[in-house]
Amino acid sequence: MRIFGENGVRRILMLTAFSAISALLLIALFILNEGLPFIFRYGVSNFLFTSEWIPAKGLFGIFPMIMSSIWVTLGAMMIGAPLGVAGAIFLTEYAPPAVMKIIKPTIELLASIPSVVYGFIGVMVLAPIIREYFGGPGLSLLAGCIILGIMILPTVISISIDSILAVPRSYREGSLALGATTWQTTHMVTLKAARSGIVASIVLGLGRAIGETMAVIMVAGNSVNIPSSALDSVRTLTANIALEMSYATGMHRQALFATGVVLFIVIIILNSIASTAIRKRKTYK
Amino acid sequence: MIISPKNMQRGVVSILTAATAITVLILIFIIFFILEKGLPVLSLNFLTTNPQDMGKSGGIFPTIIGTILLPAIALLIAIPLGIFTSVYLCEYTKETIITKIIRFATDCLAGIPSIIFGLFGYIFFVNTLEMGWSILSGGLTLAVMVLPTIIRTSEEAIRSVPQIYRQVSFSLGASRWQTVKKVVLPNALPGIVTGVMLSIGRSIGETAAVIFTAGSSLRIPTSLFDSVRTMSVHFYILAREGLSNQNAYGTAAALIIAVLIINILAYWTMHRFIAKRN
Amino acid sequence: MKKTILASLVVAAVFMLSGCGKSKTSITLAGSTAFQPFAEKLAEQYMEQNKNVNITVQGGGSSVGIQSANSGAAQIGMADLVTLPAEANGLTPTVVAQDGVVIVVNPKNSITNLTSDQIRDIFNGKITNWKELGGQDAPITVVSREAGSGTRSSFEEIIKNVNLLKNALIQDSNGTVRETVANDPNSVGYLSHGLVNEKVKALTVDNSECTPANIADGKYKLVRPIFLLVKGTPQGEIKNFIDYILSAEGQKTIKSDGLLPVK
16 A cells, blocks of 8 residues: 555545445435335324234234334343353353353354354244143244344353453452452452443344344244233244335335334434443443 | 352352353254254265255255355455454544544444345345345345444454554654554454454354345356355255255254354464464 | 455456356346246256256245336246236236145144135134134144235135234245144145145145146136236247246146146
């Protein structure tokens, strides 16, 4: 890059720095352009808060999908967050370093297993167990929560580990020197210091759970239904788009893009929360 | 009743141990499940022959090509863009409202569900730019998808290079770009490689965005404008449409082993690189 | 680093250009997942005989078929709807095959026949247990297709007055309906005749089986046409390929794999 000179380099770098913004704007533009006009024509509250999704009759209420997305995500968090954070604490504070050296890469390897593989295991192993022992069709809210809970484990564990490790050793040593047990140190000193990083890991896991599509389509059964029990089949916002996009035309297609708009806005809000938490961690350091 | 700190300690440690054990067991089960059913299917023949009858029999050769090409294009675009962006953010500018917006946009991009990338890629690359379902459309969509991962991890890595290194370089008369090239980037390499690995993993494992943009043709592509099927998509179609569970497991096993090898290779090269520098 | 990037760009450019320079005629088909396997097989056979043609087949569903034929992303759209939507007005439709819709249950189920009325009651949620139909005492799991599916709209149009019960499982292709029914002993679903296999049990409807003879004399009513859609009038290799599908040889392939020929 000698030919560009120092200023040329700066300009090129600045240009590339706008790639992320332009990508985001482009995505926003295209999705909003396809979906927003529909939302306004159909009515915001009609679209968000009615429960009839019958495209053939021109009824497009996504309330059941919103509720299902919330339940699936909450359920996944109830499984993935405690397991993941507990795992991260154990690995950083209590396990011998050798164990950590083996387990951390293994967990990161799991992050690159395609989500469809998790989904398939859900169909082949989990759904029959649920059908057999708890009843219902097996493909259900419960199955979705468990599979998503497992899928977010790598995200939660690896980011939590990073933020716990970022807490300076001197903090722990100070606490231990004062006669605290290791758990007292962990929970009163280390975790307090690493809190925003752990929160960020959970929020990012949350984002992953809301956004997951293929695995949920495979295990959750996809009924347009406000769930009344964990054994009911449900359809999330993402599943709604991926399931029906291929056959949708006209209004129906716009309504699916509008579902995308809702998802897009929710994710932007969630990420604002997560990135504030992460930045807090940085200023703390 | 008040639990003594000592008992508390014991209780908590056993709970934590149990939670970790459960996590690790689940994860081991998943890998074991796939490998147990998939390894018997794997053979050189399976990897190098064309699928027959939509993949019900035969091998997975064209999907391996797809699995290599799509992430390759994505990374070819996202790595330079991502690293340059993070170099700019860390080395060439102060914290301003603009850098804050860039970071926020990066974080948002990272959180966008893959199905939205799929929708976007379909209307933008496939339709608006008329690239059709192709390696190029799929690769570009994946590039946008992994860009934030690379920006974030490189930024983190560049920031962790001690300030003193830069000061020494400047004091020896090096320009800012020379410092970045010779001092900062080499030292940040391990972190950058981690980001690249994560991106490879994510783009290999992606299905939703790829089906919408690269299609699912089983033929061997002859140009970047041909449609292609990746191994993940192939697995999804085989398993879900019930074409052949056996070949689905074989594909998944091949995929897991490939990811494992890529990971090991990357860490090995990285360590060699670090050792050589010292 | 600069060199590597440059080198990779050159490689990419060469790769792209080599793609542009090819002399083969390319045809892309996209759409109906019910016809996709047949299209792939027909394309393979056609390319054996015509080495200068390169045919790619994509799934996506009937609406992708219509859209991509309109936008030019595909030269031929495939659709399996009883009635084509307004979007298809600018396209030339050719019916290349007929497809029966078959009601399927798990092989463990003892039921062998359902009447149209029973089918309607099951899918509307009025009949919820197999024992009401003389089967085992188990709740019925209804499996249907997603809104907009050609198979679903054909099914509902022919059965009439279907108001699908809320907790019916929804699957997005014939294959996935079949897999779901194959995995769940209590389930019932419907799918394209061409994709029925030994994993599921096909029921007779009003005591008649889905066979070409029964369809021809109107005993079996669950049938829909399969359209190939071309923008404007089919010409050149596109027309040749469609003609090949309609030829005796093409129709034989369609018949041998479970669809119903039109000629």
